[in-house]
Structure formats: C-alpha cells, structure tokens
Amino acid sequence: MPSYTYAVKAQRLLRARGYPCRIRRREKTSSKGCGFTVLINGSCDGAERLLTGYAVPYSVRGGGADDDKL
C-alpha cells in the first residue's frame, strides 16, 4: 500500500467482508521506499477484486506459508 490512509481503507473494507488482516509497516513496499502492508491470512483472490472495485492502489507481494500480502 502506498500510504497508511490506503492501508486502513483496505483493512476496513477487507474486515467488513470477513478477511482477517492486519497492517504492518515495511521499509520497502516498492522501489520508492517505506509504506504499509496489509497482511491477509488466506487467499487474496477476492480481496484483490474488492480493492480494485474501491480504487485502492495495491500490489501483491509473496507471503509466508499461509499469508498473502497486499
């Protein structure tokens, strides 16, 4: 997420639709430097559609074993 504003917007949209997620600060969310990551437990498929629908800018990054990151 490019900023905290979008991260919280995404988090609230996702939580309202049953996606357990949390926000974490990251030093490199893109080549431009620090920003915020929304960590989702489980699949991001529906989440991506949701965020696209609400014009929330995001990029998907590889997560851990059970995590997807937006």
Added chain:
Amino acid sequence: MINFDNAATTFPKPLSVRRAAAEAIKSFGGNAGRGGHELAMRTSEALYSARETAAGFFGAAPENTVFTLNCTHALNMAIQGVMSEGGHIIISSMEHNSAARPAVALAMKKQVTLSVAEVFPDRERTLESFRRLIRSDTRAVVCTIASNVTGQLLPYKEIGQLCRENGICFIADGAQACGIYDIKLSDGINILCTAGHKGLYGITGTGLLLTDGQYPIKPIMQGGTGSNSLSLFQPSILPDSLESGTPNVIGAVTVGAGINFIGSYGMNRLRTHEEQLCRLFIEGLEGTDGITVYRDAAAEYAPIVSFNIDALGSEETAELLSERGFCLRAGYHCAALAHATLGTKGGTVRFAPSVFNTEEEVRKLVYNVKILKNLPNS
C-alpha cells in the same frame, strides 16, 4: 462574557469535543502514518477515523480528504495548486482575503488573469455575473458559499452547474456554511475548502480540503509524508501529496468529534436555533433610528448579521460592547472585497451566534446596543 464572534471561531466547544481533545493528548501521541509501532499505529488509526468522518460528512472519499491548518491554508492550496499552469480565474466580490489574496498574488505575478464577479442580493443577477466572465481559458471559479461579513448565501449550486457545463474547476469556500448547511461535493463542488474550528466545532489550527479528484492540485509545500521515502519527489497520491509534515492529529480528532456532535444534535435543529437568534436580534433592533442592519429582502442569509450604530465607528461599538461583556468582531473582517461591495467604508459589527447562545443573551445584547446608541457622544 458572552461570545457572539462564532463566525471567527466557535466558542465554547461541545463537551464531547473537549473530551476528544483530552483523550487525543493522552492516547494519540505517536506520529500518524510514519512508524509501525503500537503508538504510531494507534495514532494513525485515530487520524484515519477523523478523516473518514469528515469524508462521509461532505460526500468525499477518505483519501481525498486533506487536513489543513485552516480554511485559508486549504484555499491557498486549491487556488495555487489548480492554477499552477496559468489561465483565467474568477472570484466573487464577496470573497474573504483567504481567497482574494492568493488569486491577486498570482495575477500580480502575471501567472493568471483574474476577474471579479459582482455579487447582488438577487441570485440570478449574481449567477449572470459569473456567466458573463467565463472565457475559453477560464480554469477555476472561487466562490464563498456564505459571506463572512453579512452571511449572504451565494447560489453555489448554480455556479457549480455553470462550471460543470464549461469544464471549469469550482472551488467553494465553506467556512461560514459547513456544519450549518448540508454541503456535499455532489452539489457541483470540485474542491471544498473549510475551517475545522468554526461550524465544525473543532479546535483552532484545523481546516479541510476535500476534492472530487477531477482537477489535480499541485502541492505548494513538499516534505515528509511517511510514504515513498526513498524518492526525492513528492508523492502524487492523496492525501499524502498535500499533507507534508507531521499532521495535527489532536486537531483532526476534534474535528471528527465536532462533526459527530453536529450529527447527534441535528444540523437542522442547530441551524434553526441560530436563525432564530438572528431573527430575535434583528427584530429587537427593528425600527430603531440610528442603527443600520445590513440585510436585503432579496437575499438569503446564513445566521450572521452585520450592523452599525450610525453615530459610532464599528470598532468603537465593539469595544464598548466588550466593556459590557459581549464579544463581537468589528472592522473589515479580512474581507476587503465584501466591504467594498457593501459600501461599508467604516466596516461593520458582526453578530454571529452559535448553538450555545441563548435568546436571553441576545436580548441582553439588543438592550446594550440600544443603550450605546443613546449615549451622548453617539
């Protein structure tokens, strides 16, 4: 002390706002949007909640809702940001200096050309003033929704429609209208600028710029935003592009609390109360020789009344009223154009009640204005 200077800043603030300020000082001491630790995240969450509340109130997206220092700051950002590539700008003849000065400054630098649309009591004539000034290179129209001097309401929805038909950015100054009228971006406003410390009942040092995103606003200030930190260029995303530096979280939280106060009290109820106080004030002075009230039957007004005791200067009147425990603003109200339009060479005294004033307080004021009017030197 009785405060009738609420058009400058509302006082007192609602209990819920004072409590929100205290809670913000106690709990939201981090730097919003910067750190990832608990304190920073909690503070960021509080700022977002306030942003979301303000966005919902004006029909904007949260990310297009920018916290500013005050309405002047918001208007400067909007005017300078939209007109950064030049063009023609139109402002009304009732503008506050917060809109007039940045427009004039750009015109003096030859960066833009400037026209002033004359405002009349009649809405149609005012609208025609704007219509006549539109040119092929007109980029923006700036118009107050309600005059800070007389409270006169301008036909902002019609002006918005005119702008939309001509592909012009409509920047509205809502400083005296927001919190009293249900102002939405969908009224035809592209960029709404307002104060947080007036009708929204937040603390001083707060303002808002809300945009529909249709007209890019070039930042007038660059700096740290907590995002894209490796880039030496200002981020293009809102609100970051227009919110450099540590935000006034405590102020933003009070604006959110103030908006919630308006919601729970009821905006119509609030406005009706203030209008009733204005009516009482005007009726109390009606028929009194030597007092001028600046209202025209053809115009509509927000709950503000400008008046003068003819034999006294406006500042002298305010000073004498202050000695009697009343706070009213006199002089020119930072509105050179408006006073020129009204022809009030000595300024006026402004009566501006809030939801916390009472009819009894207004009766006391009327009584004291009449006493002043009858003083031997008046």
